Amino acid sequence: MQRDLGSLPLAPALRARLVAAGFQTVQELLETGPCGLSKEIGISKEEALEALQVVRQECHGDAARTAGGSGATRKCTALELLEEEQAQGFIITFCSALDNILGGGVQLTKITEICGAPGVGKTQLCMQLAVDVQIPECFGGVAGEAVFIDTEGSFMVDRVVDIATACVQHCQLIAEAHQEEDNLKALETFSLESILSHIYYFRCRDYTELLAQVYLLPDFLSEHSKVRLVVVDGIAFPFRHDFEDLSLRTRLLNGLAQQLIIVANDHKSALQEGKEHSSTFRLGSAIGLAAESVPSLLP
C-alpha cells in the first residue's frame, strides 16, 4: 500500500512523531511491527499496537473498495437506482393535490425543505406528516415512526391529537368501504394512543442543543429502527440571533445539513426542515447559501 501516512485517522501527536522519525507510507509502518515502532518513535507497545490496528483497518477498507466489493461507498447503475427509488415508499398526506405535486408524497431518503412566512402553516404540515408517516402499509403508508425536533416551541399536542383523530377516522372509513381483512387488522393497532407514543419529541432551545441532538441522532435511530421521518421544525430559528460570526454560522448550518444527509441515506428516512422565510437581505443571503448548497436533495 503506497498510501501516505498523512491520510490516516491517527492522533495528531502520533502522526507528528511518525513524520519526524521518517515514516512516509503505510507499507513501511506495517513492516516495522509494534515493538520496533514503539522503540523507534518512543511510545508504549500498546499504543503502537493500537496504531497498527487502525492502519490495518483502513487498508482493509481500501482494498475492499478497489476490489469492487461493498465498502463504505456504494456503486450501482442508474437502473438499479431507479428501481430502488420506485420501490421506496412515500409518506402520503391524504391530500391528493399535495401528493400529486410531490410525485406520490414526501420521499424517503431525501431532505425536503419547507419555507414560508410566519403563520402560513409550516408547523401544521410538519405535525401532519409526523402522523401520516405512521399510516399502515395496507392504506398506502410506510408504517413508520417519527422524530420531531422543535426549536421554536410551536408544537401543540392538542393539534396533533386533532390531526391524529381525523387520520384514524379517515382510515376507518376506507376500511369500511373496502372491507378487507388486512385493513381491519391494521386498524386495531392504529389508534390515537399508538400514534402519539410513536412521535419522539425533542425541544431544543438553542443551537448547541440542536447540534448535540443531531450528533446523537444516528444512535437514536439505530435504537428505534422503525423511525421513517425526522422533522426539524425551525432549523434557521436558533441561528438567527446572537451570531456575530457569520462564517461560523454558515459552517455550522452546512455541517448540520451534511449530518442530516448521512442520516437520511443510511437510515432510509425522510427529513423535513421547516425553515422560516427570512426578509432582511443580509440574513437571507447568509442562510440562503447554506440551503442552496444542497440543491440536489430537494425533490
Add this chain to the structure above:
Amino acid sequence: MAAKKLRRARLSQELCERLSRHQIITCQDFLCLSLLELMKVTGQSYHDVQKLLCKVSRACAPKMQTAYEMKLRKSVNPSSAFLSTTLHSLDKVLHGGVPCGSLTEITSPPGCGKTQFCIMVSVLATLPVSMGGLDGAVIYIDTESAFSAERLIEIAGNRFPTYFDSDEKLYCMTRSVHLYRELTCDSVLKRIMSLEEEIISKKVKLIIIDSVASVVRKEFDTQLQGNLAERSNFLARGASVLKYLAEEFSIPVILTNQITTSLSNGLVIQADLVSPADDLSLSEGASGSGKRESGCVTAALGNTWSHSVNTRLILQYHDLPTRQLLVAKSPVAPFSAFFYTIEKSGLVLQALLPLQLSGLVSSLQSLQPSNTE
C-alpha cells in the same frame, strides 16, 4: 444548556485542562468545532474524538418525550392549559382561551383596547380555578405608564359583582398584581431575565408586557445602519427568555404590539409585511391591483418577532363604538373575527354575526387607524 462547562459533561480532568488552554470551556465551544479541529485540540484519534463528541452531546441534548406523554401530562391538569378570557366565542375558537406555555400577542392601532384587554386578563388570572382563573399572581411590565389601578378595580367590580362583593376581596386581588414600570429596552430585558425567581417566589401565573413595541421603536431607529440587526437581536433574546419561562412554568405570556405603516416604495414594505392575515390596508380595499400609493398598515417589529409569537390577536376599529377582534395567527384556531365594545366591565363581545372570512382572502381588511375620521 449551552453554557454547561465541559467538566460537568464528565470529561476527564486533564482533557478539560487541555481544552481550556485553547479557550474551549463550555459545551457550546466544543460542539462548534469541526472534527479535524477537535482532533488537533484534544490530540486524540478520529474514532476517539467521535466518542467524545457523543459524550458531550449527551450532556447537552434535550430529553426525549413522546407526544403521548405530553398529552397525558396536559390531561392530568386540564384547567391549567388555558386562561379563559370569558369572551365565550373567542374561547371556543381558541379551544379554551389564551394558551399557557406560549406567547400571545395583541396588536392594534392606538386606542383600540390593548391595555384594557391586559387589565381585564390580569383580573381573570387572579380568580380561583373554579371561576376559570389561574389563582395566581400577575406580573405586569408597563412601558407606557398606561396601567390604571382604578380601572382594574372598576373592571373587577363590574365583571364579577358577586365575587368581589367586599373591599377585602378587591384588595386581595390588587395585591396579587405586581406592576413594574420599565422605560428602556435594557431595563425591560434585565427585568425579563430576573423573572424566573420572582415567578417561583410570588407564585405568578401570568406575565404581561405592555408594550414591547413602544420601548423598541423609541430606541431603535431602523433607518440607521446596524440598528435593524441590533433590534432583531434584542427582540429574539427577549422572546427566547419569555418562551423559556412560559414553557417551564406553563403560564401564559401576553405581549402588546403596535402597528406600523410601510410605504409602498423600496424594500421597506417587504421588511414588515408578514402575511395576508396581518395586512390591514389604510384605505377602503386595495385600489387597483397592487399599486398602493398610500402604503399599508401592518403589525410592527418585523418578521423575526412575528415568528417568535405563537398566537396573534389583532384589534381594530369597525365603526364607533364597535371594534373588531381578529385571530390572525394561532396553531389551533382558524382565522376568525369578532366584534366587541369596551364597557365598564372590560371588553364585551357583541352578538353581531362574526364575519365570514375565507382562508384565502388576499384582499385586505379595511382599517381605520384612528377614531377621528
